[in-house]
Amino acid sequence: MxxxxxxxxxxxxxxxxxxxxxxxxxxxxxxxxxxxxxxxxxxxxxxxxxxxxxxxxxxxxxxxxxxxxxxxxxxxxxxxxxxxxxxxxxxxxxxxxxxxxxxxxxxxxxxxxxxxxxxxxxxxxxxxxxxxxxxxxxxxxxxxxxxxxSTPMTFDDYVDSIGDAHLVLDMLVGALQRLLIYPEQGFMVSQSVPEDVMAAYERLRSAGFTSRLVPDDAGTRH
The missing domain is CATH 3.40.50.620 (HUPs)
Structure with a gap:
């Protein structure tokens, strides 16, 4: 739940x-x-x-x-x-x-x-x-x-289309982690992340939505 x-x-x-x-x-x-x-x-x-x-x-x-x-x-x-x-x-x-x-x-x-x-x-x-x-x-x-x-759709509609809400939240967390760590590894430009988004990301990690995270030193997966 x-x-x-x-x-x-x-x-x-x-x-x-x-x-x-x-x-x-x-x-x-x-x-x-x-x-x-x-x-x-x-x-x-x-x-x-x-x-x-x-x-x-x-x-x-x-x-x-x-x-x-x-x-x-x-x-x-x-x-x-x-x-x-x-x-x-x-x-x-x-x-x-x-x-x-x-x-x-x-x-x-x-x-x-x-x-x-x-x-x-x-x-x-x-x-x-x-x-x-x-x-x-x-x-x-x-x-x-x-x-x-991308396809114009709401978050709720996207979750319904995938059929696995936990997986979608895992993917959202994993995508943000890459925005944070990949610029240092030369894979992408750096972008600022608002404080409220960072706080939401940390709460979701703490809540266990972590299956799509990569090790912070994973320099080969992008």
Whole structure:
């Protein structure tokens, strides 16, 4: 049973993890691979609104996606986009990335190889990964403008879609921990965290929402 205080703290983290950018036209969209096909759906919706002429889907497989997406996250994302009407000529697939840093580096390399002229990127992720993805992209690709996007939904709706509230709170805590420790390891730019968000994070850690934490010296997992 999740307490009222923990639920309120989770709402604080959820809101902070989103960048609250207004989608606007960009050179390209990059859809970051995960278990959530909603990333592909969000990319298609933005494409149909004319926000970008080209989509890169990036991601291999992980322990959480291997069974659901055996051909790889980017491949399944691209298949979803084609099913929803995006022409294959407007979709690139980067099938090898296994973390957020590789998502950015390998997508950048693929776009360079394709001859795309990129000055701005619509970076599409799960809602609670917006800030982490943004901070990573700013570190690894500072010369382009980054606009964050995800499926518009409330925290409660997202929990319902996952079906495991404890896991979602674990993921919110783990994502914030990475924002705190990865800048020192060179994986992303540093961002200030408001005091109320830090307090909520510490309370959730103390309450046991820790399954997605990494050791503070884990310099290889990002």
């Amino acid at each position: 999740i307490s009222t205080e923990s639920w309120a703290d989770a709402h604080r983290l959820w809101d902070f993890h989103q960048m609250h950018h207004e989608p606007r036209p960009c050179s390209v969209a990059i859809g970051l691979g995960s278990h959530d096909l909603g990333v592909a759906d969000a990319a298609v919706e933005l494409y149909k609104r004319g926000m970008m002429p080209l989509i890169v889907f990036t991601g291999a497989t992980s322990s959480t996606t291997r069974e659901r997406m055996p051909r790889g996250e980017a491949v399944h994302y691209s298949e979803r986009a084609l099913e929803l009407g995006v022409p294959s000529s407007d979709v690139l697939v980067e099938p090898n990335a296994r973390n957020t840093g590789e998502n950015i580096r390998l997508s950048k390399a693929l776009l360079e190889e394709s001859g795309a002229n990129v000055s701005s990127v619509l970076l599409i992720s799960k809602p609670y990964e917006e800030r982490r993805a943004y901070a990573t992209a700013r570190k690894l690709w500072p010369e382009v403008e980054i606009v964050s996007a």
